[in-house]
Amino acid sequence: MIEQFEPTIIGFTCNWCSYRAADLAGTARLKYPPNIRLIRLMCSGRLDPTFVLQAFALGADGVMLTGCHPGECHYIEQNYKALRRYMLLQRLLAQMGIEPERLKLVWASAAEGAKFAEEVTRFVEQIRALGPLNWGDKVQVSSGKSQVTNDNEMQAPSPVTRPLPRRCPHEYQRQS
Amino acid sequence: MSTNGNHNKPKFAMYWAASCGGCEIAVLNIHEKILDMDANFDVVFWPVAMDAKYKDVEAMPDESILLTLFNGSIRNDENEHIAKLLRRKSKILVAFGSCACEGCVPALANLSSTREIFDAAYESVSTDNPEHLRPIPAYAMPEGEIRIPEFYPTIRTLDQVVQVDYYMPGCPPESHQIAAVIDLVVQVLQGKAELPPAGSVIGAFGSTVCDECKRTRDVKKIKSFARIQDFRPDPALCLLEQGILCSGPATRSGCGALCPLAGAPCVGCYGPANGALDYGARLLSAIASVIDSNDPEEIDTILDGIPDPAGSFYRFNLAGSVLHANRKAWN
Numbered sequence: 001m002i003e004q005f006e007p008t009i010i011g012f013t014c015n016w017c018s019y020r021a022a023d024l025a026g027t028a029r030l031k032y033p034p035n036i037r038l039i040r041l042m043c044s045g046r047l048d049p050t051f052v053l054q055a056f057a058l059g060a061d062g063v064m065l066t067g068c069h070p071g072e073c074h075y076i077e078q079n080y081k082a083l084r085r086y087m088l089l090q091r092l093l094a095q096m097g098i099e100p101e102r103l104k105l106v107w108a109s110a111a112e113g114a115k116f117a118e119e120v121t122r123f124v125e126q127i128r129a130l131g132p133l134n135w136g137d138k139v140q141v142s143s144g145k146s147q148v149t150n151d152n153e154m155q156a157p158s159p160v161t162r163p164l165p166r167r168c169p170h171e172y173q174r175q176s
Numbered sequence: 177m178s179t180n181g182n183h184n185k186p187k188f189a190m191y192w193a194a195s196c197g198g199c200e201i202a203v204l205n206i207h208e209k210i211l212d213m214d215a216n217f218d219v220v221f222w223p224v225a226m227d228a229k230y231k232d233v234e235a236m237p238d239e240s241i242l243l244t245l246f247n248g249s250i251r252n253d254e255n256e257h258i259a260k261l262l263r264r265k266s267k268i269l270v271a272f273g274s275c276a277c278e279g280c281v282p283a284l285a286n287l288s289s290t291r292e293i294f295d296a297a298y299e300s301v302s303t304d305n306p307e308h309l310r311p312i313p314a315y316a317m318p319e320g321e322i323r324i325p326e327f328y329p330t331i332r333t334l335d336q337v338v339q340v341d342y343y344m345p346g347c348p349p350e351s352h353q354i355a356a357v358i359d360l361v362v363q364v365l366q367g368k369a370e371l372p373p374a375g376s377v378i379g380a381f382g383s384t385v386c387d388e389c390k391r392t393r394d395v396k397k398i399k400s401f402a403r404i405q406d407f408r409p410d411p412a413l414c415l416l417e418q419g420i421l422c423s424g425p426a427t428r429s430g431c432g433a434l435c436p437l438a439g440a441p442c443v444g445c446y447g448p449a450n451g452a453l454d455y456g457a458r459l460l461s462a463i464a465s466v467i468d469s470n471d472p473e474e475i476d477t478i479l480d481g482i483p484d485p486a487g488s489f490y491r492f493n494l495a496g497s498v499l500h501a502n503r504k505a506w507n
Contacts, residue, residue: 048457048458048461049454049457049458049460049461050452050453050454050457050458050461050498052457053454053457053497053498053499054453054454054498056499057498057499057500070470077470080470081464081465083470083472083475084464084465084467084469084475085460085461085464085465087464087472087475087476087479088460088463088464088479088482088485089460091479091482091485092456092460092485092486092489095287095484095485095486095487095502096287096486096499096501096502096503097502097503097504098499098503135499135503
């Protein structure tokens with residue numbers, strides 16, 4: 001029997017509606033696949049695109065952004081910012097060889113527990129059909145493939161490491 | 177310079193890996209400060225400026241070079257070998273310039289597979305290659321095997337290969353910043369100053385280019401993107417407000433906002449400002465939030481004004497970015 005691919009999905013939810021929708025789905029005992037790991041933000045506008053890239057780079061197969069319906073943002077219009085970032089991110093992901101469908105934006109109000117569960121179920125199936133992304137493995141394993149072992153003591157290239165963000169000297173001073 | 181023969185002076189080296197040579201010119205562009213450098217350092221290895229062989233460096237004792245400025249990214253096994261060699265031989269290794277810090281323009285090759293890169297280099301219309309020759313890393317000749325450096329699937333930054341002590345961003349780093357760093361090192365040698373903490377960015381500041389830019393700023397609301405050749409931009413107003421894709425909001429300060437002040441948008445050569453893990457994501461976030469539309473269809477039309485998001489947002493930063501490369505670069 002072939003084991004079914006279980007995608008890992010990171011979901012970013014907004015504190016005021018979509019997180020409540022997920023909550024409602026839970027209290028209503030609606031079933032949706034456990035593949036999604038929810039991270040609560042205060043607003044979909046809080047979503048730094050870095051979060052999405054980092055999720056993919058660290059092994060997520062799909063990322064779902066959720067927020068309040070247009071016009072209903074707790075912070076007036078930040079969900080529109082999320083929409084614009086999402087649309088631009090999809091274009092960027094396509095250029096990086098990541099299917100834009102791996103990133104999904106869903107509007108869900110606090111009352112839409114059923115819609116939330118349904119969207120998650122559909123997204124998991126969509127990602128399952130796309131297959132694993134395995135970005136982390138790619139960056140770790142095959143950033144080089146040198147077989148050279150001559151007298152210059154060359155070794156196979158080391159994997160790409162990710163150094164921490166760099167800071168200026170004065171920032172260090174401020175911290176210490 | 178090394179012919180001065182004063183072997184008590186601390187040793188200095190500079191190397192270029194995958195780079196254009198502009199960093200070397202920037203160093204020479206510090207004018208008479210170069211004399212200070214000569215007075216305080218014994219230049220032992222600098223392929224652009226003097227004759228030296230790799231085996232000379234290999235023969236040096238470990239950590240015998242005080243300061244090495246390494247510019248260029250890691251494209252092939254020769255680059256990697258010299259990076260590791262100079263790491264071993266140097267006390268202070270500085271990733272010098274955008275290529276060594278974050279990949280720079282050469283790293284845009286990470287958007288393509290090795291095959292596509294070779295096709296562009298060896299089979300394009302401007303290339304005369306009737307026999308369809310391609311580089312072969314190792315080739316057996318009657319006299320023995322001969323080798324050329326092996327091409328890696330992706331470009332890496334210096335700190336993805338060896339540990340780096342300091343980062344000096346810029347394409348190239350501004351000469352006044354180089355002079356300031358050399359001043360600092362000379363003062364450290366004389367016991368008048370201390371080195372900054374390891375891993376810090378030198379020769380630049382922590383804020384953004386916008387902070388240094390003297391153009392007036394009001395409210396950014398972009399209805400369409402334009403390029404500077406399309407119209408005559410207002411010489412005093414923020415370029416981004418005029419719809420020109422300017423990288424100022426995400427880019428580290430330190431250059432004095434030269435490009436925007438000259439009427440050209442910032443392209444981001446000083447890399448991510450403090451706190452930005454991924455330069456492109458930071459810039460994308462800033463640009464998307466100032467687009468003045470809430471209608472998906474209209475947003476789509478406005479975004480068509482950025483025909484190459486990856487090239488625009490990661491022009492100097494792809495190798496150092498979170499995703500590092502296009503998926504096909506590995507396949």
